[in-house]
Amino acid sequence: MSKPSDLVQGTLALLILKSLALQPTHGWALSQRLRQISGDVLQVSDGSLYPSLAKLEQDGWIESDWQMTENNRRAKFYSLTPPGREALDRETKNWERLSSAITNIVRPEV
Amino acid sequence: MSNRLLYILPLRLRTLFQRNRTETEMHDELAFHIDMQTEALMAKGMSAEDARLEARKSFGNLGVHQEEVRDARGFTWLEGLFQDARQSIKTLRRTPGFTAVAVLSLAISIGAAATVFSIVDVGLLNPLPLPHADRLVFLQEFGTDHKVYNGNPARLKDWQRSQTLSTVAGFYGEGLILTGEGEPSRVQALRTYGPIFDVLSVPLSLGRWPTADEAKAEGPPVALLSESFWRKKFNSDPNISGHVLRLGSTAYQVIGVLGKEARYPEEIEVWTAAPRELQTTQRQAGFLDQVAILRPGVSLASAQAELNTIAAQLANEYPETDRGRAVQLTPLADHVASNARIGLLLFFSVVIAILLIVCLNVASLLLARGISRGREAAIRVALGARRSRVFRLFLMESFLIAIASAAIGLAMAALGLDTLKAMLPLEIPRLADAAIGLRTVFATLMFAIAAALLSGTLPAWQAATRAVNSALKEGGRSNIGTGPQLLRSALVTAEIALSFVLVVTAGLMANSFLQLSVAPLGFNPEQAYSFAVNFSWETKNSELTQFAAQAVERLSSAPGVTAASVVDRLPLHGGSQSGPITVRNLSLTPAQQNEQVSWRTASPEYFTAAGVPMVMGSVFHNFGGEKAPLEAVISHRLATALFPQGDAIGREIAQLRRGKDSAPAQYFRITGVVGDVRHQSSDATVPMEVFVPFGATFWPQLRFVVRTKMPFTEFSQLARTRIQPILGRQVIEQLGPLTEQTAETKTAPKTRTLLITVFALLSLALSSIGLFGLLSYEITRRAPEFGIRIALGAQPVEIAKTALRHGLIPALCGLLVGIPIALLVSQALQSLLFGVQASDPRTYVMASILAIATALAACLIPTLRAMRVNPISVLRQD
Known part of the structure; x- marks a missing residue:
């Protein structure tokens, strides 16, 4: 099954939003950046990025338009919508709360 | 967010x-x-x-x-839908018989609903296509006895005290003779009071509005033409302004043409201010329709409250005339549609009921199909289809059926609308405007969606749930569960209940119509002719009486004429004036005092000419006129009510006058009693009437009634040659046999009864088809059981009993459910019924017998089949 699990899918969405918050970009660059950030932790193929992008766009968190890249090729650039930005802030806070809670449970001595 | x-x-x-x-x-x-x-x-x-x-x-x-x-x-959802549609079309094409029956029956009922909707849409929902139609109100006055009074110019002015109404105007209609434009002809004029054009906000398509003075009939008379009159009579002449129109004895200058939108009141050709002498009259004379416009933001209730206060003030200021008068505001649109409302609502409910019955029938058919397609659904589920997907697939079929039906139905509606319009009574507002437009198409779509959901939901749900319980396990079809069959029984029960309600309604209508038809008219329209000559209301009474006397004389002296006469109204055409009466030297009981007595005027020969029998005494011998003796003839019902001892002859009777300034009562000596004559074809109760010699009271709309054996063409020739020389500026109108003149008003109840009866029989046929389908299926399902029972020696009667029970139980349940509904529905229709109570037990018994008989007929063939089940062939099947 190439379809990522729910947890990974959720994480993937968060990572996409986070990356796009820094700078609007197209799918390929995004896949490169995700690979950089997460290393081999996210064992997903490049292709599974696109269903996630489609879903996020369809739900109004991100929007897209066709632009020229620096080497003059047409590519679909994604950027955060204002509601997407709000959602990212909210999810980041949730994530921090959750991860610190989990960290406390897993490594209480630290 | x-x-x-x-x-x-x-x-x-x-x-x-x-x-x-x-x-x-x-x-x-x-x-x-x-x-x-x-x-x-x-x-x-x-x-x-x-x-x-x-x-x-x-x-x-x-x-x-x-x-x-x-x-x-989100592609898959949509693609799935397309896939389902393709799949459903394939399935439907595999069973062309079922599809044809379902589509055709739905198409007919949706088409009927669409046709009637297009009429309801203009006649009831939008009877008044004017700007601010929602703020226009009709102002109706009432007496303490709830009797309707028409408005009066003086009181009309008083309503203008209102702060909640921005403008108040009044009008009455009058037929005027147009001369100087070819043959003299009658035009329908509207006589107006106040700023009528501000109230109706109709546009002007040519010329100018009347000035404030002209609107009060001050200065030279002016007139506005309606668009259609301008087009027909003057060929849309753009230079019509300034043209002089000779109406009656007055010359009017045309100042303009109103826009096409000016269609309330209907069929007005010329609009002109009421003549100066009628701009003010005594307060008790009532002859106006009053309309007003609510100020923006004012509710009907607050305007009504304010007018109640003003009415109370007027009662104090003018106690003689205004005490006990109440006023009622109605939205003008409702007022316009009021006559047609109940008939249209009834008609619409009937077609909706038919649509409902057809939906139930299709649902029942789909359920039966669903049973035989249980395996298909089960296989789909086994192959991974979700339950919701199966549900959607099955529902898709009903949607496709409904959409196809809607398309065919719309085409039928477009073809049938004109035929229906020609059949319907003319009391429906804007009937000619009814068309299959966007709104009808939209309504049809709604009918189709409702039909799809109504007919499809239950079967689809059944298929989806059963698919999970898996028909696969059940093996052969002999073991099919009883759930769907029970559901079908319930549907058929509902159908029978609905059609029972329709049959009862039709029965009541037919009964009422029958009563009207057999109720005596009170006169004899055979071998009699009539025609009208309508003078204007300004004509002098002496001039009228002279013309009437001459005309009657000229007609009666013709060979072959038995009797010639003049009267104010023809039988069945209503009365002319009415009010309370008084009798000299007789104190009336309060009930007698309040009785509204119709006061008519006729020449002595009228009773012979119209065939009204003399009951007692004799007719007054004089024609009216200034010096003629004051004599009267009264109707039998009035004679019985006033003089139960039979001593009417020689008594003196008068119209009761109220108010200080009114003339003293003018007593008429009763010379005879005549038979009762009905005023209306839609009501068989006869009025109490007094006939006084023609000319003793003023009524310029002359109706001549002539009794003769000659054929119509000959009479028509005679009437024209004899009357023409004395006509002057008048015209002969409505010349025809008395049978025709008095028959046409029958149309409304007749059409209504006919349509309802046809629909009721249709609904009965539909529900019995439903019952037939249900029982046939049940017999097929239980054939093996019957086979075994026959093999074991059961008598055919036993088998028949079992089979019949399955058909008759839904039928009887349908009746049980239908009776209370019918009682409720028919209560609402009481106003359309004459001489029949809404709960008339005879009608209910007859309707029940009819319903049971039809149910039995529907059960006949399936039951016979059950009795003839061949045990051997059935048992071999498994």
Whole structure:
């Protein structure tokens, strides 16, 4: 099954939003950046990025338009919508709360 | 959060409607990714070929990801829908018989509903196509006895004290003779009071509005023409302004033409201010229709409250005339539609009931189909289809059936609308405007969706749930559960209940119509002719009486004429004036005092000419006139009410006058009693009447009634040659046999009864088809059981009993449910019924017998089949 699990899918969405918050970009660059950030932790193929992008766009968190890249090729650039930005802030806070809670449970001595 | 919709909606619409573009963009985007990856790998030193391969590999399964993207974009839902539609069309085509029956029956009922809706839409929902129609009100006055009074110019002015009404205007209609434009002809004029055009806000298409003085009939008389009159009579002459129109004895200058929108009141040709002498009259004379416009933001209730206060003030200021008068505001649209409302609502309810019965029938058919398609549904579920998907697939069929039916139904409506319009009584507002327009199409679509849901939901739900319980396990069809059959029984019960209600309604209508038809008219229309000569209301009474006397003399002296006469109204055409009466030297009981007595005027020969029998005494011998003795003839009912001892002859009777300034009562000596004559064809109760010699009271609308054996053409010739020389500026109108003149008013109840009866029988046929289908299926289902029982020696009667029970139980339940509904419904129709109570037990018994008989007939063939089940062949099947 190439379809990522729910947890990974959720994480993937968060990572996409986070990356796009820094700078609007197209799918390929995004896949490169995700690979950089997460290393081999996210064992997903490049292709599974696109269903996630489609879903996020369809739900109004991100929007897209066709632009020229620096080497003059047409590519679909994604950027955060204002509601997407709000959602990212909210999810980041949730994530921090959750991860610190989990960290406390897993490594209480630290 | 809602601003997220700003991003979602346009995108979703695009994915929905620009599928190709979305698809191309996806391909481009994925290709771009692979290209970029390939280039990146080549930059690391890979060969072009290896790089592309590697890029593809790291991308994963392209096809799967594309499918996932489509999924995320929401393609599958829509595509699934298309798939279902294709699948359903295939299924429907496999069973052309079922599909044809379902589509045709739905098409007919949807078509009927659409046709009637197009009439209801203009006649009831939008009877008044005017700006601010929602703020226009009709101002109706009432007496303490709830008797309707028409408005009066003086009181009309007083209503203008109101702060909640911005303008108040009044009018009455009058037929005027137009001369100087070819043959003299009658035109329908509207005599107006106050700023009528401000109230109705109709546009002017040519010329100018009347000035304030002209609106009060001060200065030279002016007139506005209606658009259609201008078009027909003056060929849309653009220079019509300034043209002089000679109406009656007055010359009017045409000042303009009203726009097409000026259609209330209906069929007015010329609009002109009421003549100066009628701009003010005594307060008790009532002859106006009053309309007003509510100030913006004012509710009907607050305007009503204010007018109640004003009415109370007027009662104090003018106690003689205004005490006990009440006023009632009605939205003008409701007032316009009021006569047609109940008939139209009834008609619409009937077609909706038929639509409902057809839906139930289709639902029952679909349920039966669902049973035999249980395996198909089960296989779908076994192969991984979700329950909701099966539900959707089955519901899709009813939607397709409904949509096809709606299309055919609309075509039928377009073809049938004109025929129906020609049949309907003319009391329906804007009947001619009814057309299959956008609103009708939309309504039809709604009918279709409702029909699809009504007929499809239950069967689809049944199929989906049963599919899970798996028909596969059940094996042969002999073991099919009873659930769906019970549901079908319930549907058939509902059908029978509905059609019972319709049959009762039709029965009551037919009964009422029959009563009206057999109720004596009180006169004899055979071998009699009539025609009208309508003088204007300003004509002097002496002039009228002279003309009437001359005309009657000229006609009666003709050979072959038995009797010639003049009267104010023809039988069945209502009365002319009415009010309370008084009798000299007799104190009337309060009930007698309050009785509204119709006061008529006729020449002595009228009773012979119209065939009204003399009951007692004799007719007054004089024609009216200034010096004629004051004599009267009264109707039998009045004679019985006033003089039960039979001593009417010689008594003196007068119209009761109220108020200080009114003339003293003018007593008429009773010379005879005549038979009762009905005033209306829709009501068989006879009025109490007094006839006084023609000319003793003023009534310029002359009706001549002539009794003769000659054929119509001969009489028509005679009437014209004899009357023409004395006509002057008048015209002969409505010349025809008395049978025709008095028959036409029958149309409304007749059409209504006919239509309802046809629909009721149709509904009965439909529900018995439903019952037939149900029972046939039940017999097929239980054939093996019957076979075994017959093999074991059961008598055919036993089998018949079992079979019949399955048909008769729904029929009887339907009656039990139908009776209370019918009682409720018919209560609402009481006003359309004459001489029949809404709960008339005879009608209910007859309707029940009819319903049971039809149910038995529907059960006959299936029951016979059950009795003839061949045990051997049935038992071999398993």
